[in-house]
Amino acid sequence: MLLEGKKVVIMGIRNKWSIAWGAAQSAYENGAQVIFTHNTLENEEKIKELIAEIPGAKSFPCDAGSDESIRTCLEEIKKEYGKVDGILHSIAHANTADLRNDFVLTSRDGFAHACDISSYSLVAVARIAKEIDLFNENASMVAFTYYGAEKAIEGYNVMGVAKAALEASIRYLAMDLGKEGIRVNGISAGPIKTLSAKGIKDFGTILDVVEEKAALHKNVTTRQVGDATSFLFSSMSSAITGEIIHVDNGYSIMGV
Numbered sequence: 001m002l003l004e005g006k007k008v009v010i011m012g013i014r015n016k017w018s019i020a021w022g023a024a025q026s027a028y029e030n031g032a033q034v035i036f037t038h039n040t041l042e043n044e045e046k047i048k049e050l051i052a053e054i055p056g057a058k059s060f061p062c063d064a065g066s067d068e069s070i071r072t073c074l075e076e077i078k079k080e081y082g083k084v085d086g087i088l089h090s091i092a093h094a095n096t097a098d099l100r101n102d103f104v105l106t107s108r109d110g111f112a113h114a115c116d117i118s119s120y121s122l123v124a125v126a127r128i129a130k131e132i133d134l135f136n137e138n139a140s141m142v143a144f145t146y147y148g149a150e151k152a153i154e155g156y157n158v159m160g161v162a163k164a165a166l167e168a169s170i171r172y173l174a175m176d177l178g179k180e181g182i183r184v185n186g187i188s189a190g191p192i193k194t195l196s197a198k199g200i201k202d203f204g205t206i207l208d209v210v211e212e213k214a215a216l217h218k219n220v221t222t223r224q225v226g227d228a229t230s231f232l233f234s235s236m237s238s239a240i241t242g243e244i245i246h247v248d249n250g251y252s253i254m255g256v
């Protein structure tokens, strides 16, 4: 199996609609030991119920906005499971007002918050994981991004800016961590109806447009994004780093 003997940390599980859940199912079915982290604000009991479907899986609380919380969480994981082979960053947040109003109205605090949680947290996770010696040899990091980083999409607003920073961070982290053989990549997923996506104005219209215009004329599933994540965790992608791979049924390749 693709991920036999590997341990992967899936950061950002919320519910069964989360892309993180599709990634966890794919990693598990491909042979990996799966470890989760969840936002400190989430209902722990509900997370426990969900992940009980995956044998041996545990979830650790982690606030992506706090270095201290990230460190405690990753240290707990290392204590319990030892070093890991992969980390998925499936975390994003922006204030509702900044997704409802015109982008030009984004506040200084709202801009900083979106970038802190959705982009900087990847850098913090990479740095702290390195500091506590959490990575196994040839480890792989993956983060989820969206087309709104490349093009202006009505309603995506400050999250597009945060994703652009995330994508640039992926390239810089790939350069730094590459010295130790660690790879860092992004997956630009097509739109999927999740709790986070509900915060985007007219999200239903985005799904309809993708279905109409994407080369494959359909929307992607969390499992398809998860399968691409498993590929990036695996040695099958050993020469790929610093890349943003579109898993969007070919929406982004279309001209009109």
Ligand SMILES: NC(=O)c1ccc[n+]([C@@H]2O[C@H](COP(=O)([O-])OP(=O)(O)OC[C@H]3O[C@@H](n4cnc5c(N)ncnc54)[C@H](O)[C@@H]3O)[C@@H](O)[C@H]2O)c1
Binding pocket: 012, 013, 014, 015, 017, 018, 019, 020, 038, 039, 040, 042, 062, 063, 064, 065, 089, 090, 091, 092, 093, 117, 144, 145, 146, 147, 188, 189, 190, 191, 192, 193, 194, 195, 196, 197
């Ligand atoms: N749904 C889509 O259409 C889509 C498309 C492309 C990329 N993405 C990205 O995929 C990732 C997962 O989103 P999703 O759509 O599965 O939604 P989701 O709501 O299931 O997941 C988002 C996660 O971010 C976590 N989070 C928010 N603030 C946090 C904090 N301070 N500390 C720790 N965790 C925090 C939430 O608790 C949640 O678990 C995000 O990065 C999102 O931007 C989503």
